[in-house]
Amino acid sequence: MLKIHGIPRSRAFRCIWAAEEAGLPYEVVPLGFAPGFKLERPLAINPNNKIPALEDGSLVLFESLAINMHIARKAGAPLMPSGDDASRVDQWTLWAATEAEPHVMRWSYNAYLKPEAERVPAEAAAGKEALDARLAVLEAELATRPYLLGDAFTVADLNLASVLYGSWLNGYDYTRFPKVKAWLDACLTRPKALAARKQREG
Numbered sequence: 001m002l003k004i005h006g007i008p009r010s011r012a013f014r015c016i017w018a019a020e021e022a023g024l025p026y027e028v029v030p031l032g033f034a035p036g037f038k039l040e041r042p043l044a045i046n047p048n049n050k051i052p053a054l055e056d057g058s059l060v061l062f063e064s065l066a067i068n069m070h071i072a073r074k075a076g077a078p079l080m081p082s083g084d085d086a087s088r089v090d091q092w093t094l095w096a097a098t099e100a101e102p103h104v105m106r107w108s109y110n111a112y113l114k115p116e117a118e119r120v121p122a123e124a125a126a127g128k129e130a131l132d133a134r135l136a137v138l139e140a141e142l143a144t145r146p147y148l149l150g151d152a153f154t155v156a157d158l159n160l161a162s163v164l165y166g167s168w169l170n171g172y173d174y175t176r177f178p179k180v181k182a183w184l185d186a187c188l189t190r191p192k193a194l195a196a197r198k199q200r201e202g
């Protein structure tokens, strides 16, 4: 049984979605936030003291997207393909973490996450400008295929769509990126995505 430490209203959502897609049994060990996005108690199994963390038998992992790769590897294809496509999964997962997430978070904190009085509109605008530049790259990629690796949904889609999920849900303007919007709609309304989203939004 996978043990996902965190709450669905955190990056643990990504891992819950991955466990759902993998069809693996899991439990969520709830740990949420005190004011200021700090954890309400220390999480000893993660040296970074952040959520999520995963326990899978004797294995303990941190980093939400690494946890998702582990879960997908256990499930195998089609969620985790083999050969060159496994390398493409790595590429898109690192792209999600390094090219997309910093800018999504800059926009998110200043557009909806922080209390209104603490938001800085110029920071939201700077995050959006940087993210839009990356979304233009993604738009061109998705012009040739429905999912990142081709015709099938994989953990690459899951990882990137879960990084963009908060923006998609909270009014980010995707008008200039219709292919990205259609891809996000498809990923985030899959039955297993809806099962994970129900825990977060419901």
Ligand SMILES: N[C@@H](CCC(=O)N[C@@H](CS)C(=O)NCC(=O)O)C(=O)O
Binding pocket: 010, 011, 012, 037, 038, 039, 049, 050, 051, 052, 062, 063, 064, 065
């Ligand atoms: N890169 C890490 C980031 C983890 C992270 O920042 N988690 C937030 C919640 S989504 C957290 O634990 N914040 C509490 C804190 O920083 O004290 C991952 O993807 O797992």
